[in-house]
Amino acid sequence: MARRHVSTRVNGEPVEFLCEPHQTLLDVLRDELQLTGTKEGCGTGDCGACSVMLDGRLICSCLALAAEVEGAEVRTVEGIASGNELHPLQRHFLEEAALQCGICTPGFLVAAKALLDGNPDPTEREVRFALAGNLCRCTGYDKIIRAVLDSAAELRGEA
Amino acid sequence: MATAEVDQQKKFKWIGTRPVRPDGLDKVRGRANYGADHALPGMIWGKVLRSPHAHARIVSIDTSKAEAMEGVHAVITAADLPEILSEESKIGEGPTNFRDLSHNVIAREKALYHGHAVAAVAATTSAIAQQALEAIQVEYEVLPHVLEGDDAQAPDAPILHDDLFTKGVEPRPTRPSNVASRTEMGRGDAEAGLAKADHVITRSFRTKAVHQGYIEPHAVVATLGEDGRATVWASSQGHFMIRAYCAKLLGMDQSQIKVIPAEIGGGFGGKTTVYLEPLAIALSGKAGRPVKMVMSREEVFRATGPASATRIELRMGCTKDGKLTGAHARLEYEAGAFPGSPVGAAVMTLFAPYDIDGCLAEGYDIVVNKCKVAAYRAPGAPMAAYAVETVVDELAEKCGIDPIEFRLQNASREGTQSAFGPKFKRIGNIETLEAAKAHPHYSAPLGPNQGRGVASGFWFNGGMQSSATVQVADDGTICVVSGNPDIGGSRASLAMMAAEEFGIDVKLVDPQIADTSVVGFSDLTGGSRVTFATGMAVVDACRDVIRQLRERAASIWGIEVDAVKWSDGAARATNGDAGLEPLSLRDIALKAARTGGPISGRASLTARGVGMAFAVHICDVEVDPETGKVDVVRYTTVQDAGRAIHPSYVEGQMQGGAAQGIGWALNEEYIYDADGKMENPGFLDYRMPVASDLPMIDTVIVEVPNPTHPYGVRGVGEVPIVPPIPAVVNAVHAATGVRITELPLSPPRVLAAMDARRN
Structure with a gap:
C-alpha cells in the first residue's frame, strides 16, 4: 500500500512525513518524528499516556490515524514549555513530587493543560473527572491533583 | 559496612527536606528514555506467538512459511535456546528455577497457559512481524487444563508437571502433584491457644489474581554480535538480574552481556524477571540486526505478572477481655504455571503485627494453567492481611473493644518473639497504632451509609x-x-x-x-x-x-x-x-x-540490619444501598519510615500503595473463561482506580529510626499495600453490617451480601 504524504504542524513547527494508512499518530510521533515523550501504555485509548492536543482538542494519539492530521496543529508534551521556561504545570509537578516513575506524566501534563486552557478555576472534583482518562499506578493521584490545582492558582495570579 | 555513626537526634541539612528530584x-x-523509547540504526521488530490453549502438547512447529516471507529476518522456537537443567536461582525476587524460567520465556514441549510464548519472529516492520506470526503453523495436542487452586488438588486433576512432587511433606510423595510445596511456620501450640479462647472466629477467604498494572509495557532492544557479545537496553527493576538470567538461559557468560538500564515506567515487583529479553538477544543473533520488542497491553495481562489468586482458611481466638490466644491459618496460593507463589512470605508475615502465644500457618504453593505469578509489592502479604485483619476486627467487635485499642493490646513490639524466627528488634508497631488513634480522622463524624475501617500491615523489607x-x-x-x-x-x-x-x-x-x-x-x-x-x-x-x-x-x-x-x-x-x-x-x-x-x-x-515496617490505614467508605457501589470517601495512611529521607517520595509510596490496595479490594480481578482465556486483558475491563475514584490520601510518617542504618532508614515501598484491603472491607462492614470474604467488593457482590442480610 502506498505511503501517504502528510503536512502538519507539531509543537508550532511545520512537519512533513510519510505514513502507512493504518499507522497511528502515536506511532508516527514516536517512530518517525522521534518525539518519544508521548508514551504508549495500552494502545486502546484507556490509559491516556499518549494524550496530545489535536487542534486544541485533547485526544489519545493511539486512537488517531496519522493521516488524519493533515493540515492540523498537534501539540505534545515536548511543546508544553515555552522555550526553556517550564509551564507552571511542569514546575508544580516537579516541586510537589507529582511523579514517581514518570511514564504517565507526559499524558497527565497534556491533559491537565487541556483542562486549564478551558477552565482556569477548576474544583478538585472537576480536576479528578478531567483527568479520569489518565491512569497513574504510582501516586494514588493525590500529588497530581494538588499540583494541577496549585498550577491553576498560579496561572490565575493567586499564588 | 556503614554503621549507625550518625547521631539519630542530629539536625540534618538535607535529610528530611524536599528538593526537586535530579531526574x-x-x-x-x-x-x-523508557524501555520503548530506544532505537538503533538497522533495528528490526520482534513479536511473540502465544499459545491459544491453556494446556497443550506442542506436537510440531512449522516456521518455514514465516521464514520465507519478505522482510522476515529470524524466527525462533525453544529449539533455538539451550535446554536448561533444573536449578534454583537466588537472583530475582522470590523463588525461581532456571529451567522453569526458561520454559516460561518460551514453551518447550508443552504450553501451560493461554498466552504462553511458543515462537518469536523479527522482521523489518512490526506489521510484517505480525503477519509472520500468523504464518507459523503450530500443531497442538490439547490437554485437559485446571484453572483453580482447589480443582488442581483433586485426585483426578490434570497434572501440569510430571516431575513435580510436593516438597515439605513426609513421606515423599510417589505421585506427581500440582501442589508444589507445603511450608509451615508458627510459635507455641496453636490448638492449645485456640482452646483457651472465649471467642473463636473461623472464616474462609478468596482473592483473585490481580496485575501490578504498571503503565509501561515490557520493552527491550537487544543486539548480539558475531563475536558473541550482546548489549541490551531494557526497562526493568534490575539490569544485573537481566544479565544473569539472560546469560543462564542463553548459555552465555555474564561478561558477554552488557545491560543498559532504561528509565522504568513502573514495576511493583512485576519487572523482577525476564520475558522478552532472552528472545530479543536470540532473535538478534539469528538476524544479525538489533531487535526491538514491546509487549502490547494485552500481552502484559496474559503473559506477565500477576499476583496469586488465593484461598485462606483462618481461625483466630481471644479471651473475652481481648487477648489473642491462638491462631491457625491454611493458605493456598496459586503460582500459575510454574512453582513459586509468594506463599512462603505470606506464612511468615500474617501474624507479625501480633503477639500470639500459639499460632501456626501452613502454606501451599499450587500450580495451575494460568500465567506464572510475579512479585507484587509486599508479595503475598496483602491477601494474608485481608484474612487476619478482618478477623481481628470481628474479634474486637465481639469483645466490644475499639479496633485500634484491641490491636494495641496485642501488638508485637521490640523483644516479641515473631512467628517467623527472630525476636523483633526496634519496630514502630505501637507508634503507628498510637498515631492512627490520635489522628483527627479516627474520631471524625460519619455520614449516612458510611463506615470506618482500620487495619495494620507488616513487611520485612529487603x-x-x-x-x-x-x-x-x-x-x-x-x-x-x-x-x-x-x-x-x-x-x-x-x-x-x-x-x-x-x-x-x-x-x-x-x-x-x-x-x-x-x-x-x-x-x-x-x-x-x-x-x-x-x-x-x-x-x-x-x-x-x-x-x-x-x-x-x-x-x-x-x-x-x-x-x-x-x-x-x-x-x-x-x-x-x-x-x-x-x-x-x-x-x-x-x-x-x-x-x-x-x-x-x-x-x-x-x-544487614533491615528495619521492618509497620503501617496502619484508616478508611471511610460510603456504600450505595441501591447498587452496592462502594466509594472511598476519606483515607489516612500511617507508617513507620524509620526516617524519611525525602518525605514527598515517602508519602508518594504510602499514597500509591493505598490506591493499589483499594483497587485490589474494590475492582480488580483476572476473569477467565472456561477455556482458561483471560476475558479482561485491557484497562477498560480490568478496572484500576482512576483519579475520580479516589479521595486525597492523607499521610502520617512516623519515624522510629532503624538503628542499623546510618540515617535510620527502613524501606517504605511495600508495606503501604498490606493494610488497604482489610481497611476497606472493615469499613464496608461498618457501613453495612456485612462481612465479605471474597474479593473484589464489586457492586453486585456487595449488593448480594446486603440483600442476604436484609432478608
Missing part, C-alpha cells in the same frame, strides 16, 4: 547486595554512581544522603544509574531496599572519599591525618593549628593531580 526535569519535558562508587570532579562536585533503576525517587534520596555526608549542596551531587559494566553488582530494585541498602553503599563510598580528602588535606598541611576532621563540606585541622584555613571539597579537588591523583571511593556490601 525530574527530563521526565516533565518528555525527554526521559537488604541484599549493593554497590556504589563516588567520584570527585576537579571542581569539587560529586558523581554518585549506583546500579539500581530509580522507580520512584531513589536518585533523589541517594543524592541527599551523599550531600549530607559531604556537607555540600545537594545540587552539587549528580546521582547516576550505571550499566552492568560500569558499577559493581547490585541486586534488583525490590524489597523496598534501594534507599536502605544502596543508600548504605553510597554512604560507605562517601566515607571512603572523605577519608581520602582528609588524607589529602593532611598532606597539603603537613600534619597527621588524625588531626584533620571533615565537617560542613571542608577539611578542618582539629588541633587549632595556627593559620590553617579550612580546605573545601573544591580546594582539595583542585589540588588532586598534585596530591595523589583523582579522588574516588567505592563500596560493595550485603546490607
Whole structure:
C-alpha cells in the first residue's frame, strides 16, 4: 500500500512525513518524528499516556490515524514549555513530587493543560473527572491533583 | 559496612527536606528514555506467538512459511535456546528455577497457559512481524487444563508437571502433584491457644489474581554480535538480574552481556524477571540486526505478572477481655504455571503485627494453567492481611473493644518473639497504632451509609547486595554512581544522603544509574531496599572519599591525618593549628593531580540490619444501598519510615500503595473463561482506580529510626499495600453490617451480601 504524504504542524513547527494508512499518530510521533515523550501504555485509548492536543482538542494519539492530521496543529508534551521556561504545570509537578516513575506524566501534563486552557478555576472534583482518562499506578493521584490545582492558582495570579 | 555513626537526634541539612528530584526535569519535558523509547540504526521488530490453549502438547512447529516471507529476518522456537537443567536461582525476587524460567520465556514441549510464548519472529516492520506470526503453523495436542487452586488438588486433576512432587511433606510423595510445596511456620501450640479462647472466629477467604498494572509495557532492544557479545537496553527493576538470567538461559557468560538500564515506567515487583529479553538477544543473533520488542497491553495481562489468586482458611481466638490466644491459618496460593507463589512470605508475615502465644500457618504453593505469578509489592502479604485483619476486627467487635485499642493490646513490639524466627528488634508497631488513634480522622463524624475501617500491615523489607562508587570532579562536585533503576525517587534520596555526608549542596551531587559494566553488582530494585541498602553503599563510598580528602588535606598541611576532621563540606585541622584555613571539597579537588591523583571511593556490601515496617490505614467508605457501589470517601495512611529521607517520595509510596490496595479490594480481578482465556486483558475491563475514584490520601510518617542504618532508614515501598484491603472491607462492614470474604467488593457482590442480610 502506498505511503501517504502528510503536512502538519507539531509543537508550532511545520512537519512533513510519510505514513502507512493504518499507522497511528502515536506511532508516527514516536517512530518517525522521534518525539518519544508521548508514551504508549495500552494502545486502546484507556490509559491516556499518549494524550496530545489535536487542534486544541485533547485526544489519545493511539486512537488517531496519522493521516488524519493533515493540515492540523498537534501539540505534545515536548511543546508544553515555552522555550526553556517550564509551564507552571511542569514546575508544580516537579516541586510537589507529582511523579514517581514518570511514564504517565507526559499524558497527565497534556491533559491537565487541556483542562486549564478551558477552565482556569477548576474544583478538585472537576480536576479528578478531567483527568479520569489518565491512569497513574504510582501516586494514588493525590500529588497530581494538588499540583494541577496549585498550577491553576498560579496561572490565575493567586499564588 | 556503614554503621549507625550518625547521631539519630542530629539536625540534618538535607535529610528530611524536599528538593526537586535530579531526574525530574527530563521526565516533565518528555525527554526521559523508557524501555520503548530506544532505537538503533538497522533495528528490526520482534513479536511473540502465544499459545491459544491453556494446556497443550506442542506436537510440531512449522516456521518455514514465516521464514520465507519478505522482510522476515529470524524466527525462533525453544529449539533455538539451550535446554536448561533444573536449578534454583537466588537472583530475582522470590523463588525461581532456571529451567522453569526458561520454559516460561518460551514453551518447550508443552504450553501451560493461554498466552504462553511458543515462537518469536523479527522482521523489518512490526506489521510484517505480525503477519509472520500468523504464518507459523503450530500443531497442538490439547490437554485437559485446571484453572483453580482447589480443582488442581483433586485426585483426578490434570497434572501440569510430571516431575513435580510436593516438597515439605513426609513421606515423599510417589505421585506427581500440582501442589508444589507445603511450608509451615508458627510459635507455641496453636490448638492449645485456640482452646483457651472465649471467642473463636473461623472464616474462609478468596482473592483473585490481580496485575501490578504498571503503565509501561515490557520493552527491550537487544543486539548480539558475531563475536558473541550482546548489549541490551531494557526497562526493568534490575539490569544485573537481566544479565544473569539472560546469560543462564542463553548459555552465555555474564561478561558477554552488557545491560543498559532504561528509565522504568513502573514495576511493583512485576519487572523482577525476564520475558522478552532472552528472545530479543536470540532473535538478534539469528538476524544479525538489533531487535526491538514491546509487549502490547494485552500481552502484559496474559503473559506477565500477576499476583496469586488465593484461598485462606483462618481461625483466630481471644479471651473475652481481648487477648489473642491462638491462631491457625491454611493458605493456598496459586503460582500459575510454574512453582513459586509468594506463599512462603505470606506464612511468615500474617501474624507479625501480633503477639500470639500459639499460632501456626501452613502454606501451599499450587500450580495451575494460568500465567506464572510475579512479585507484587509486599508479595503475598496483602491477601494474608485481608484474612487476619478482618478477623481481628470481628474479634474486637465481639469483645466490644475499639479496633485500634484491641490491636494495641496485642501488638508485637521490640523483644516479641515473631512467628517467623527472630525476636523483633526496634519496630514502630505501637507508634503507628498510637498515631492512627490520635489522628483527627479516627474520631471524625460519619455520614449516612458510611463506615470506618482500620487495619495494620507488616513487611520485612529487603537488604541484599549493593554497590556504589563516588567520584570527585576537579571542581569539587560529586558523581554518585549506583546500579539500581530509580522507580520512584531513589536518585533523589541517594543524592541527599551523599550531600549530607559531604556537607555540600545537594545540587552539587549528580546521582547516576550505571550499566552492568560500569558499577559493581547490585541486586534488583525490590524489597523496598534501594534507599536502605544502596543508600548504605553510597554512604560507605562517601566515607571512603572523605577519608581520602582528609588524607589529602593532611598532606597539603603537613600534619597527621588524625588531626584533620571533615565537617560542613571542608577539611578542618582539629588541633587549632595556627593559620590553617579550612580546605573545601573544591580546594582539595583542585589540588588532586598534585596530591595523589583523582579522588574516588567505592563500596560493595550485603546490607544487614533491615528495619521492618509497620503501617496502619484508616478508611471511610460510603456504600450505595441501591447498587452496592462502594466509594472511598476519606483515607489516612500511617507508617513507620524509620526516617524519611525525602518525605514527598515517602508519602508518594504510602499514597500509591493505598490506591493499589483499594483497587485490589474494590475492582480488580483476572476473569477467565472456561477455556482458561483471560476475558479482561485491557484497562477498560480490568478496572484500576482512576483519579475520580479516589479521595486525597492523607499521610502520617512516623519515624522510629532503624538503628542499623546510618540515617535510620527502613524501606517504605511495600508495606503501604498490606493494610488497604482489610481497611476497606472493615469499613464496608461498618457501613453495612456485612462481612465479605471474597474479593473484589464489586457492586453486585456487595449488593448480594446486603440483600442476604436484609432478608
